[in-house]
Amino acid sequence: MTKSELKIADAIREVTAAVQKAIDEGYRSRAIDADDLVEVLLSIADRLDPQVAERVAAGDACPNCGERDADKLVWETDEETVRCASCGEAYSPGG
Ligand SMILES: [Zn+2]
Known part of the structure; x- marks a missing residue:
């Protein structure tokens, strides 16, 4: 399995555990309907969403190698330049 998988x-396990706990404590019925299914799927999406948000906009990607992972694009102390940890390129995002 890959890291994202x-x-x-x-x-899915976390949301399932939360739903199971709600059923056990009587907050949620055992009879599932369409609204319950939508709520569960959106809960899973919300947990995965931050992973997507860690990517910078396409225009701010490394101009040399195209890196978009925010963890690999580090602001320099001048606060105008970003250094790409993947290839070492220094550039001004959006400029
Ligand atoms: Zn790069």
């Missing part, structure tokens, strides 16, 4: 599996 494991994240999806974890998100």
Whole structure:
């Protein structure tokens, strides 16, 4: 399994555990309807969403190698330049 597949599996397990707890404590009925299904699917999407948000906009990607992972694009101390950890390129995002 890839890292992202494991994240999806974890998100499904966490949401399933939360739903199971709600059923056990009587907050949620055992009879599932369409609204319940939509709510569960959106809960899973919400847990996965931050992973997507960690990517910078296409216009701010590394001009040399195209890196968009925010964790690999580090602001320099001048606060105008970003250094790409993947290839070492320094550039001004959006400029
Ligand atoms: Zn780069």
